[in-house]
Amino acid sequence: MACLGGGHGLYQTLLAARQCDPASISAIVTVADDGGSSGRLRRELDIIPPGDLRMALAALSSRDNNGDLWATTLQHRFGGTGALAGHAVGNLLIAGLTEVMGDMQAALDKVAEVTGSSGRVLPMVNQPLSIEAEVAGLDDDPRVMRPVRGQVAVATTPGQVRRVHLLPDAPQANPRVLQAINEADIITLGPGSWFSSVLPHVLVPQIVDAITRSDALRLLVLNLSAEPGETSGFSVERHLHVLAQHAPNLRVDRVIIDQHMLLAGSDRTHVQRAAAQLGAEVVFEDVCMVTNDGVELNRHDPAKLARVIDSVHGEWVAAR
Incomplete structure (x- = not known):
């Protein structure tokens, strides 16, 4: 199973993937983060930003006392006001291991070994990337498009993002990512920040080609709501x-x-037509996390999503 995304969306998908009990899980992670702890380490050490990679490792850590301790530790952020304030322990661990071992993939695999990981975490490409967006609404004339560069800036712009591209343009995919996609029987894309966690994957031509040529069940998991910004x-x-x-x-x-x-009946029809542009059918299912008080959260429920993935995969295999 190959899961593409980043941030909290990929985290929830990986929790669901674990419950599907696949032979293997590959977390394929965006590498354009430029904010917070990741951004600081990226600028100071010239490395792939580790934050989204850390979150994927935490999601895949073994579900025993040792794995739970490691998952909590990886996600822990230092407080205070000093040089360490805001840094996640996992980010520093990945950065340090990368320097010691001379290779980020080796560092990620070592953390996975220590945490008893259920899968492997792979950077989308083997270099840090930047996102640049064409944004409307930042000028008196709404037709004027302004460039906005950087994942944080794109995610928080008061304007409306029309299009994004990567810098450098059309980067080479991580060969391990292409292998993981080729070997998967289920591929998931999303949910997540649409322009900064989901779309970057499809701006790498080799990844699009690998997904499109794959014989796997290819699933697009849509967000539960639009995101501010x-x-x-x-x-x-x-x-x-x-x-x-x-x-x-x-x-x-x-x-x-x-x-x-x-979604009204006509809206569902329009959505189905839009999905057909991608060659897809739409599956409407309950995948939202709900509190004990019945409050719906803007977060996918891993158990519900796992059941849907298993069900859709079973139907898809039976129909082939």
């Missing part, structure tokens, strides 16, 4: 159109959408 005001249909515009050659099999999203 980069996708503010986006409909479900708009998310799909934007993905298709950025990666017209991408093909997936199913789009998983939470059934509680308020």
Whole structure:
């Protein structure tokens, strides 16, 4: 199973993937973060930003006392106001191991070994990337597009993001990522920050080609809501159109959408047509996390998502 994404969205997907009990899990992670602890380490050490990689390692840590301790420690951030303030322990561990071992993948694999990981964490490409967006609404004339560079700036812009691209453009994919996609029987993309965690994957031509040529079940997991900033005001249909515009050659099999999203009959028809641009059918299922008090959270429930993945995969295999 190969899971593509970044941040909290990928974290939830990996928790779900574990419950599907696959033969192997490959977490394929974006590498454009430039904020917080990751951004500081990226600038000071000229390394791939470790934050999203750390979160994936925490999600895959073994579910025993040792693994739980490691997962908590990896995610722990130092307090105070000194030089360490805000740094995540896992980020420093990955950065330090990278210097000692001379290779970030070796460092990630060593952390995975220590934490009893259920899978392997792979950077999308083997170099830090930057995101640059074309943003409308930052000028008196709404038709004027302004460039905004950097993942944090793109995610928090008060304007509306129209398009993003990577710097450098069309980078080479990590060969281990292509191998993981080729060997997977299930591929997931999303959920996550659409322009800064999901779309970067499909801006790497080799990754799009590998997904499109794959015989695996290819799943796009849609966000539960639009995000303030980069996708503010986006409909479900708009998310799909934007993905298709950025990666017209991408093909997936199913789009998983939470059934509680308020979509009228005509809206569902439009969403199904948008999904068809990607070669996909839409699956409406309950995948939202709900508190004991019945409050819906803007977060996918790993157990619910795992059940949907298993169900869709079973139907897909039976129909082949």
